[in-house]
Amino acid sequence: xxxxxxxxxxxxxxxxxxxxxxxxxxxxxxxxxxxxxxxxxxxxxxxxxxxxxxxxxxxxxxxxxxxxxxxxxxxxxxxxxxxxxxxxxxxxxxxxxxxxxxxxxxxxxxxxxxxxxxxxxxxxxxxxxxxxxxxxxxxxxxxxxxxxxxxxxxxxxxxxxxxxxxxxxxxxxxxxxxxxxxxxxxxxxxxxxxxxxxxxxxxxxxxxxxxxxxxxxxxxxxxxxxxxxxxxxxxxxxxxxxxxxxxxxxxxxxxxxxxxxxxxxxxxxxxxxxxxxxxxxxxxxxxxxxxxxxxxxxxxxxxxxxxxxxxxxxxx
Numbered sequence: 001x002x003x004x005x006x007x008x009x010x011x012x013x014x015x016x017x018x019x020x021x022x023x024x025x026x027x028x029x030x031x032x033x034x035x036x037x038x039x040x041x042x043x044x045x046x047x048x049x050x051x052x053x054x055x056x057x058x059x060x061x062x063x064x065x066x067x068x069x070x071x072x073x074x075x076x077x078x079x080x081x082x083x084x085x086x087x088x089x090x091x092x093x094x095x096x097x098x099x100x101x102x103x104x105x106x107x108x109x110x111x112x113x114x115x116x117x118x119x120x121x122x123x124x125x126x127x128x129x130x131x132x133x134x135x136x137x138x139x140x141x142x143x144x145x146x147x148x149x150x151x152x153x154x155x156x157x158x159x160x161x162x163x164x165x166x167x168x169x170x171x172x173x174x175x176x177x178x179x180x181x182x183x184x185x186x187x188x189x190x191x192x193x194x195x196x197x198x199x200x201x202x203x204x205x206x207x208x209x210x211x212x213x214x215x216x217x218x219x220x221x222x223x224x225x226x227x228x229x230x231x232x233x234x235x236x237x238x239x240x241x242x243x244x245x246x247x248x249x250x251x252x253x254x255x256x257x258x259x260x261x262x263x264x265x266x267x268x269x270x271x272x273x274x275x276x277x278x279x280x281x282x283x284x285x286x287x288x289x290x291x292x293x294x295x296x297x298x299x300x301x302x303x304x305x306x307x308x309x310x311x312x313x314x315x316x
Contacts, residue, residue, distance in 0.1 A: 005045040010235065012043055018114060019229040020254070021092050026051070082109040083277065088120035089113075089133030090229055091268065092250075093164055093298055097285075100294055105284045114229075116200035121152040124273055131285070132271040133163060135201035137264070139208035144267040146314055153316075157274040160314040161286055162267060164298065165305035167249040168205060169263035171237040176259055180244050183209040183263065186220060193222040194233050194242035202230065205264070206246045234258050250303050265305065269313060286310060 012032070013020045026032040031054075033047045085108050087098055098110035115123060117134040124132045138147040149160060172180050178191060186193065196202040210217055217223045222242055227233045230251035236242045238258040252260035270289075272282050288294050290310030298304050 006042040007045065007048060009041050009043075012048065013231075015048070017228065019090055020231045021090075021095070022114065025095060082107060084109050084111045085131060085278070085281065086111050086113055086123075086129040087131040087133075088115045088123065088129050089117070091133065091163075091166075091248075092301065093268075093304070094133055096297055097163075097288065097294070100288045101281075101285060104288060105281050108281050116197060116203070118148070118152075118199035118201075118204065121148065121271070122199075124158075124271060125152055125154075125156065130273050130275075130278055132273075133268060134271060135168075135266045135268045136204050137201075137208050137266065139212050145269045145271075149271055149314075153271070156316065158316050159272045159274060159282065159286075159312060161270045161272065161289060162308040162311050162313055163270050163289065164268050164309055165265050165307070166268055166303065167260075167262040167264075168202070168247065168266045169249070170261040171234045171245045171247055171252055171255075171258050172261055173237060173240065173243060174257045174259055176261070178243055181261055184213050184215075186210070186244065187213070187215045191221065191244060192242045193220050194225050194227055194236040194245040195223055196233060196246065197226050197228055201266070202233070202246045202248075205266070231255060250301075253303065267308070274316075286312070 007015070009020055009023045009027075012023045016023070023032070027034045027041065027043075032043055032051050034041050034043045036042070085101070087094055087110055095112065098112055101108065101110045113120070113123075113129065117136050120129060120132040121134060123129045134145045134148065136145050136148040138144070141147060146160065149158070170180060172178070178185075178188065180186070180188070180191070185191075195206065207217070225242065227236055227245070230247035231254060233245035233247045234251045234255040237245050238255050249260050249262060252258055272278070272285065274282065295306050295309055298306060298309070
């Protein structure tokens with residue numbers, strides 16, 4: 001009897017180039033059949049292939065739409081008349097927000113894009129997204145997000161609202177054998193780093209700290225080694241492929257055999273593009289952010305500072 005090939009959630013995430021949380025979401029929604037072996041969740045290869053074929057079918061349907069129609073127009077056909085709004089970013093709080101929007105705001109269908117902060121802002125400038133999440137540190141001012149938003153979204157009309165604040169810092173191997181406790185410690189001999197992709201908030205945080213501490217990126221072994229999400233960085237540290245990586249505390253609570261060194265409290269904001277067709281739902285989204293129902297759900301996850309959640313920080 002043949003033994004069918006199966007994959008762990010980590011392997012599925014790597015194959016699909018998505019976060020592990022996205023894989024769990026697909027399993028939860030029933031889009032990716034799974035089963036448990038001991039404490040480990042597994043997906044059979046044939047079920048993964050079936051999911052990929054269904055996804056390709058949706059892509060072919062969108063390509064069949066006349067070329068002059070935009071991506072948003074194609075998405076609108078696929079969402080049965082509800083206007084799609086694209087929400088970018090990787091934090092699980094955005095998946096929760098998307099669900100609340102779907103349940104409470106009529107006439108729209110939230111779609112998720114797992115892009116980094118800078119790429120998301122550029123996509124918004126190009127008209128390819130409606131709600132963008134950012135956690136970009138400006139090292140000179142110590143300000144999060146607004147300096148970058150103002151530079152990228154030139155002549156655009158938008159509103160910036162706080163989603164949450166969270167602890168960022170370094171993933172280190174369990175027990176912190178190299179005693180890495182500050183940004184300056186990255187300059188130690190023998191340290192091997194794993195980085196995030198260009199445009200991500202974690203990459204900007206690292207680069208700004210290196211600049212402020214007078215450390216050349218070329219001095220860091222592994223600087224060009226990249227992972228596409230926080231869990232990927234933490235996993236490479238846990239496996240011994242690297243000694244340290246930059247990310248958020250939440251990922252360290254998911255990945256085993258890695259410790260977290262908190263170094264900064266980062267502000268995680270949302271940018272909502274104020275196009276004419278968006279105005280009717282912007283107030284509803286802000287109301288969701290300010291609601292006890294939404295905030296209580298985030299509190300149940302833990303690790304978030306919600307003291308500014310729902311507060312309008314800037315409006316152009």
